[in-house]
Amino acid sequence: MTQLQARALVKSYGPTPALRGLTLDVAEGEIVAVTGPSGCGKSTLLHCLAGILRPDAGEVIWRDHRIDTWSEAARSRLRRTDFGVLFQFGQLVAELTAAENVALPLLLAGTGRRAARTAALTWLDRFGVAELADVRPGEMSGGQQQRCATARALVTEPQVLFADEPTGALDTLAGEQVLTQLVRLARRQRTTVLMVTHEPRIAAYADREIVMRDGAIDHTGLGLDAPMAGGTR
Amino acid sequence: MGVVSTSHVLLGLLATGTMHGYDLKRAYDERLPQARPLAFGQVYATLNRLLRDGLVVPAGHERLAGPDRTAYALTDEGRAALDQWLGTVEPPMPHVNSALLAKVVVALLDADADRARTYLVAQRRAHTDRLRELTALKTAPEATVDDVVAADYAIAHLDADLRWLRTTLERVADWHREVHS
Numbered sequence: 001m002t003q004l005q006a007r008a009l010v011k012s013y014g015p016t017p018a019l020r021g022l023t024l025d026v027a028e029g030e031i032v033a034v035t036g037p038s039g040c041g042k043s044t045l046l047h048c049l050a051g052i053l054r055p056d057a058g059e060v061i062w063r064d065h066r067i068d069t070w071s072e073a074a075r076s077r078l079r080r081t082d083f084g085v086l087f088q089f090g091q092l093v094a095e096l097t098a099a100e101n102v103a104l105p106l107l108l109a110g111t112g113r114r115a116a117r118t119a120a121l122t123w124l125d126r127f128g129v130a131e132l133a134d135v136r137p138g139e140m141s142g143g144q145q146q147r148c149a150t151a152r153a154l155v156t157e158p159q160v161l162f163a164d165e166p167t168g169a170l171d172t173l174a175g176e177q178v179l180t181q182l183v184r185l186a187r188r189q190r191t192t193v194l195m196v197t198h199e200p201r202i203a204a205y206a207d208r209e210i211v212m213r214d215g216a217i218d219h220t221g222l223g224l225d226a227p228m229a230g231g232t233r
Numbered sequence: 234m235g236v237v238s239t240s241h242v243l244l245g246l247l248a249t250g251t252m253h254g255y256d257l258k259r260a261y262d263e264r265l266p267q268a269r270p271l272a273f274g275q276v277y278a279t280l281n282r283l284l285r286d287g288l289v290v291p292a293g294h295e296r297l298a299g300p301d302r303t304a305y306a307l308t309d310e311g312r313a314a315l316d317q318w319l320g321t322v323e324p325p326m327p328h329v330n331s332a333l334l335a336k337v338v339v340a341l342l343d344a345d346a347d348r349a350r351t352y353l354v355a356q357r358r359a360h361t362d363r364l365r366e367l368t369a370l371k372t373a374p375e376a377t378v379d380d381v382v383a384a385d386y387a388i389a390h391l392d393a394d395l396r397w398l399r400t401t402l403e404r405v406a407d408w409h410r411e412v413h414s
Contacts, residue, residue: 180372201392204364205372220354221361222402 009058020215029190033203036212051075084158123151143174
């Protein structure tokens with residue numbers, strides 16, 4: 001069943017087009033990697049689908065609701081409940097401990113303090129960082145921070161997880177450990193995942209890879225900016 | 234990148250304890266799960282050679298319902314040969330010898346850009362499919378350390394091929410622009 005759709009999305013930053021009429025269907029529980037050269041519009045696509053950015057034209061449809069026309073407040077609420085968002089640098093709140101960071105989305109959604117802490121500890125444990133529950137991000141390694149951030153993105157058990165270069169700042173092994181666990185949990189809970197990456201090795205964790213070029217899907221999968229020698233595109 | 238020395242791998246397996254030919258074959262498959270499969274005949278032929286060279290000795294017979302089964306043990310010479318092999322650096326890519334490289338070079342020589350492109354699109358797809366397959370294999374909850382290590386090796390090489398394919402395509406496109414501008 002299609003869960004999330006982009007319909008002819010167009011988005012420009014001033015005179016620079018980032019998306020040129022992109023259409024994409026994502027099924028429930030599907031793990032999709034969006035790849036392509038830098039500047040191809042992959043992050044813009046992710047931000048439009050997650051309701052962080054509004055497209056200039058086209059539609060974003062989530063379970064039969066057209067969400068791109070929703071107010072900022074409504075989209076923001078959606079990101080606290082049904083959507084999870086994970087960035088390259090975890091963006092944990094520096095003043096809060098790991099457990100407080102992970103509990104935060106639940107508290108914002110109205111869960112009681114105690115239940116939120118319990119859930120946070122469970123999720124920290126799933127990412128192997130339960131012992132860091134009372135540690136602040138400043139005292140953690142990059143890999144540990146990203147594990148906490150991933151736990152935070154999944155603690156609300158979102159329907160869709162949006163991840164923008166989720167392991168981009170980590171070394172190979174740490175990145176792989178985070179990703180392996182993320183994919184296992186997503187499959188278990190049938191969470192749909194949309195992940196932006198420029199690395200084929202990371203895209204290989206997904207069920208399907210979408211290659212973008214110049215604001216659109218490149219069906220050749222090559223993601224080349226320029227035509228081949230003497231060839232047509 | 235060299236050819237795997239079956240004799241040394243068998244010596245290494247025997248370093249963990251006495252084994253029959255059959256056990257050796259099984260241990261080999263288990264330790265190198267993604268390697269080209271080793272035939273029983275090859276195991277026995279290799280054992281005979283190791284025996285002749287004094288690197289292994291028979292360590293008792295066992296006659297069950299089936300055929301005669303000889304167990305083998307590593308000798309001091311065998312241990313020394315193994316140590317020497319483990320201490321020798323593998324020549325890093327002594328010959329740049331790959332079917333993929335050869336095909337791309339020939340495709341470019343042929344200067345039929347459409348055909349080269351069709352081939353590259355298909356090759357990239359085959360590479361990414363295999364990359365996905367190996368990634369699924371190593372992330373499966375039941376994957377062993379040996380599975381993961383073997384998959385890592387293959388993944389790193391496929392990843393390198395994909396990067397190289399991309400760079401080559403960009404390089405050719407650049408070169409074409411220069412020539413035709």
